Amino acid sequence: MLELAADLLPRLRAGEPVALVTVTRVARSAPRGAGASMAVTARGEVIGSISGGCVESDAVVLAHAVLADGVARAARFGFSDETAHAAGLACGGTVDVLAYRLAPEDTISRTALDASLADDRVSIAIATRGERQGMILDVEALTAFAPEVAAEMDAAAVLAETRPIADGSWLVLSRAPRARLIIAGAGEHAAALCRIGAAAGFAVTICDPWPLLATRERFPDAAEIVIDTPAEHLATLAPDAVDARTAVCVLTHDERLDIPALHAALGMNVGFVGAMGARSTVAHRLNALRERGVDEGDLARLHSPLGLDLGGASPEEAAVAAIAEILAARHGATGRPLRDLAGPIHARTPADIACALPATPATPASA
Template sequence: MLDVAEALHRWVEQGRACAVATVVAVDGSAPRPPGAALAVDDGGAAIGSVSGGCVEAAVYELCRQALEDGRTVVERFGHSDEDAFAAGLTCGGSIEVLVTPVRGEVLPAALAAAAAGEAAALARVVDGPPELLGAALLVRPDGSYEGGLGGGPALDRAAADEARALLDAGRTGTVRLGEDGGRCGRPLTLLVESSLPAPRLLVFGAVDVASALARVGRFLGYEVTVCDARPVFTTAARFPDAHDVVLAWPHRYLEAEADAGRLDARTVLCVLTHDPRFDVPLLERALRLPVAYVGAMGSRRTHADRERRLREAGVTEPELALLRSPIGLDLGARTPEETALSIGAEIVAHRRGGSGLPLTGTRTPLHHEVSPEAPAAPPARPAHDRCLKAAGT
C-alpha cells in the first residue's frame, strides 16, 4: 500500500472514500512483489497495480465491493489454463491480495508518513482469525507504535518488534506470530510494509553525463545530488533534475555527509570527473564507506592509472575490489543519455542481483528478489527542489 502512498494520501486529504488492494504473498513467477498496491476511490478512479495488468480488472471490482460493504478480504489469483479469457496470472504464478477500505486512523497516518518521506512500517494481519483480518499497527524507527492488531498488548509489542527489525533492514515481508504474540499457539501472519526516505545518488562531476544521470536517478526513485568544485559548471540551471547542486570539493562534501550520518547502505556514489585531483581523494574515502555502490568513469587506461594512485594512497586490494570501473554496463553507449542509461542499468543490476545479461536465451530468474515465505493458501481459483547550495572550496 505504501508504494502508492503519495497519491492515496491526497485522496484521503480530499475526503475521498477509497479502498486499496495490496499484494501480501507471491508464489512462483509474478510481476509485482509483496507490498504492490492498487487503490480505487468512490468515483471509480484507480492508481497503482498489483499484477502489471493480469488481474487488475478483477482486483478493481474487489476494491469497489469493499467500498460498498466495508469488508476486508484476502483473495488468491492464479494462472487459468482452462479459460484464457478469465482473469489469471498468465506468467504462471499466483498472488494473494488483501483488499480493505482505507478508514480509521492507522492507515491514513501510515500514508501521511510515507508521503512525507518519513521512516515507518505498517503491519497488518493478512492471515488469521477473520475478526482480526486487516487490523493494523504503525511502527516508528524508535519502536513506538499506534493502532492495534486486536489480540492484546503482548501481540502488539511482538509485532512492533518484528516490524521495526524489517524497517531497520529496509524490507517488506511477512512475519508469523502466535495470536498471543509468542511463537506458539494459533498463528497469525502479518504483512509488514517498510517505508523509508528515498535512497541517495551522489554524482560527482558537473559533466554532460551527470545531467543525464540525474534524470535517470530521479526516474529510478533516488534523491540526486550533483557535486563539483568548479563554479562555472556547477549550477542549478545545468542540472534541473537534481534535487541538490552543491559547489564544493567532492571529497570534502563526502566527508561532511558521512560525518553527519546522511549516507547509508542504500547510497550510490558515481564519480564522473575522471581527473586524479578529484578522483583519488574522493575514492580513497568512498571505498571505505558502508554504501551500496561506488562507480567511476574513465577509460581502462584511466582506470589502471587510478588504481595505481589509490594503492599509493593506501587503499587496500579488498577496498579496490568494491570499485565499479569503468562504470556502467556494456551497452555500446555513445551519447550522454546512453551512458547514463548504462550506469543506471548497472546500479539496478547491482541492487537487485541481476546478471546484466540479455534475458533472451538465458534461464536466469526474471525477478531476483526472494519473496518472504507465504502463508498456506487455498487452491488458486480463476479470477473473476532545493536550489544551489554554496560551499567553500
C-alpha cells in the same frame, strides 16, 4: 500502499475514502511482489497496479465492493494446481490480495503515508484474515494489540522489509528511505545519470565546485545540489548518512577532483563506487590511489570504467549502463540477458541468485 502516498494523501485530506488492493502473497511468477498496491477512489479513479494489467479489472471490481460496504475482502487471482480462477496471470503465477477501505479519519494510515512521502523509514501492519481483516496498525499499536508478533514486526521494520508475519495473519508494509546516488561532477553525463537515477528510485545528490554548472535548471530531478569539491563533501557525511545501498559515481573528468573523491569514497561504508574514464585514465587513477595508500582490497571495489557493456555512447545510454551496473552489484546479479539464465526472474535472496544459472551452456559456433 506506501508507494502511493503522493496520490492518496490529497484525496484523504479532501475527505474522500479510498479502497486499496494489496498483494499479500505471490506463488510462482508474478510481475509485482507482496506489498504492491493499487487504489480505487469513489469517483472511479485507479491509481497504481498490482500486476502487468492482467488482473487489474477484477481488482477494481473487488475495490468497488469494499467502497460500497466498507468490508475488507480477500481474493486469489491466477491459477493454482487445484483450480483455475477467472482472473489469470499471463506469467502463470498466483497472487493473493486483500481489498480494504482507507478512511480519511484513519490517523495511523495518514501518518504512515506522510512519513513515506517525506522519504522517512516507516512500517505498518495490515490484518489479512479473521475478524480483524483490513485493520491497519503501526508498530506501537500492534505491539500492544498483539504482543506475540511484536518481535516479528520489529525485525521487518528494522530491515524495511515487506513480509507476512504471524503465519500470514498480518502483512507488514515497510519502506526505507530511497537509496542515495551521489554524483561527483555536473557535466552532461552527470545530468543524464541524474535523470535516469531519479527515475530508478534513487535520491540523487549532485556535487560540483562550479555553481554555474550545478544548477536546479540543469538538475531538476536532483534531491540535493551541493556546491563543493566532491572529496570535501563526502568527508562531511555522517556515517549513518550512507549505507550499503549508497552509490558514489565520479564523473568529474578532472584528476584534481576525481582522485581525492575516489580516495574518500573507497574509505566509506558505501555499496558501490564507480568512475567514468578511458582505460588509460583508469590505470592512471589506480596508480595514483595506490600512492595515496589505498590497498588492493579497496581498489577491487572500484567499478571503472563505469557501466555494463551495452554498446551505447550518448550520455543517456552511458547513464543506463551505469545504473544497470549499480543495480546488478547491489543485488548480486549477473548482468546477463534473462533469456540466457534459468530460475526466478525477480531474484530476491542469495539462494535465488545462485539458482540463476545458464539454462543452456554456451556452445562455440563451429567453423
